[in-house]
Amino acid sequence: MTDRKTAEAWKEAVVYQVYPRSFMDSNGDGIGDLAGIIGKLDYLQQLGVNLLWLSPVYRSPMDDNGYDISSYEDIAEVFGTLQEMERLIAEAKVRDMGILMDLVVNHTSDEHPWFLEALKSTNSPYRDFYIWRKPAADGGPPNDFRSYFGGSGWTFDIASGEYYFHQFSKRQPDLNWDNPQVREEVHAMMNRWLDKGISGFRMDVIDLIGKDVDRQVMVNGKNLHQFIHQMNRATFGHRDCVTVGETWSATPEDALLYSAEQREELSMVFQFEHIKLFWDEHDGKWCNKPFNLLRFKEVIDKWQRALAHQGWNSLFWSNHDLPRAVSRFGDDGRYRVASAKMLATALHCLKGTPYIYQGEEIGMTNVRFASIDDYRDIESLNLYRERTEAGVSDAQMMEGIYANGRDNARTPMQWDNSPHAGFTQGTPWIAANPNYQQVNVAAALACPDSIFFHYQKLVALRKKLPLLVHGDFQQIFADHPQVFGWLRRFNGQTLVVINNFTPEPVTLDVPEAMQGKQGTCLITNSSPRVRLPASLELQPFESFALLLERS
Structure with a gap:
């Protein structure tokens, strides 16, 4: 087994997510590619991140932008070649960065060889790699399950007279994880990627692989944890790598099942309870609810406490599926810079592994296309x-x-103020956000006080201050409707983190036990604080972390 200290190095890491299609285009076809990522590794090294999570670059017809895989063993032509992927792994390693591959094994593309073989005959050895059912008595689908992308979750195959199951697009048939041959094939594929030197996997909708389609139980199926434990033992469990599962359904109790050390499953999971606070009870994310800081604080506090001693938190504001952080949690207008810095400080000063989504470090915003x-x-x-x-x-x-x-998250990375934000010399697959003229990497690197350098400082602090990695968490000002604050403690050190989540000034009464405390301001988006008075006057979106002097 790998030494435990080495195996947990990822707890000290900061992960940067790259959405390859939108990151950097090297050949002018309007689509980002592996060569483009390689060309920007020095930029990512300058930011200081340790791990790069790549959204899928496997061969794919791109019905769902790569989350529909037709070959796990090859690279999509629009992204480059397998040789370029191997070069990216090597070039990242030279810069002390690892690569996390996005692993999509709940489903494949309908162009995957397994599915093409399954279509040929009901007697094909690959037929049971997928989920098939005969029509209902009326000739319709076996049940009324609705795809997450709209429409029925069943598609009829005329040749065989049976329906196949898909939770997403009809071009993304679900794999049958109850078939041990499916598990063996997936494990072998994972080991081949690990042998190439990647640092682990981000596992797409991993909580769906234990599904029972007849009972319409999609998440937390009875065999889910058995499947993941088996995967751990067969692949990454004995290697020095990191795994994070995408689990939209996870509760804190579930997260402990996934990530507690003794269970031998995953390093951590993405949970989305703080994201769903914005969703309408009936219409989901398509009917937006206003931000409620008190509820948000309750959710974060719950997860910080639940995984305080076992398991591990992943920390994120956004990703390729979610709105831009500053547009969702901050103010993408007048206070774009201040609120983006505040959000960065808040995230990176919690306990867990921080994730930065591409463009977050320069304050990229949501887009409002006309049509x-x-x-x-x-x-x-x-x-x-x-x-x-x-x-x-x-x-x-x-x-x-x-x-x-x-x-919102998939418009091109904004590198400079040249046409198409410097992303491509051609026509981009999706238009750039029009604000690229002002919001771009070149402008950020030219300004010592930019959002980029704020992120860079936070990443550096995490590397040198064990308190930020291992310190416990205790919320303060829990009932305050505008301020989110907490203490982190470790080995006799105490860090006070205070964030004003609003565009209004705030007068904050400091608890008597903390009044007069002095220390070193590690980071702020305003004037440095060196002392906690009886009453704090916070500016709009002001944020700071104060390392208190030992008493």
Whole structure:
């Protein structure tokens, strides 16, 4: 077994997510690629991150932008070659960065050889790699399960007279994890990637692989944890790597099942309870709710306490499926810079592994394209069509897309103020956010006080201050409707973190036990604080972390 100290080095890491299609285009075809990522590794090294999580670059027809894989063993032509992937792994390693591959094994593309073979005959050895059912008595689908991308979760195969199951697009048939041959093939594929030198996996919708389609139990199926434990023992469990599972359904109790050391499953999971606070109870993310800081604090506090001694938290504001952080949790107008820095400080000073989504470090924002025709995301397009046909107005649906559509995170990375934000010399697959003229990497690197250098400082602090990694968490000002604050303690050190989450000034009464305490201001987006008075006057979105002097 790998030495425990080495194996837990990822707890000290900061992860940067790259969405390859939108990161950097090296050949002018309008689509980001592996060569483009390689060309920007020095930039990522300058930021200081340790791990790069790549959204899928495997061969794919791109029905869902790569989350529909037709070959786990090859690279999509639009992204480059397997040789370029191997070069990226090597070049990242030279810069002390590891690569996390996005692992999508709940489903494949309908162009995957396994599915093509399954279509040939009901007697094919690959038929049971997927989930098939005979029609209901009326000739319709076996049950009324609805795909997360709209429409039925069952598609009829005329040749065999059976339906196959898919939780997402009909071009993404679900794998049958109850078939041990499926598990063996997946494990072998994972080991081949690990042998190439990657540092681990981000596991897409991993909580769905234990599904029972007949009972319509999709998450937390009875065999889910058995499957993941088996995967751990067969692949990454004996290696020095990190694994994070995407688990939209996870509760803190579930997270302990996934990530407690003795269970031998995953390093950590992504949970989305803080994201779902914005979702309407009926219409989900397509009807946006205002930000409620008190509820948000309750959720974060719950997760920090639940995983305080076992398991591990992943910390994130956004990703390729979610709105831009500063547009969701901050203010992407007047206070874009201040609120982006505040959000960075808040995230990186919690206990867990921080994730930065590409462009977050320069304060990229949501986009408001004029028409649905300007959007590319299959989820947004399908749901727009389905709901407008059902009577929802264009304006209402577009507001939902403006707030929560996945293309908010997928517009090109804004490198400079040249055409298409310096992303491509060609025509980009999706238009750049028009604010790239002002919001871009070149401008950020030219300004010593930019959001980028704030992130850089936070990443550096994490590397040199064990308190930020291992310190416990205790919330303060729990009932305050504008301020989120907490203490971190470790080996006799105490860190006070205070964040004003609003565009209004705040007068904050400091607890008597903390009044007069002095220390070193590790980071702030305002004037440095060196002392805690009886009453703190906080500026809009002001944030700071004060390392108190030992008493």
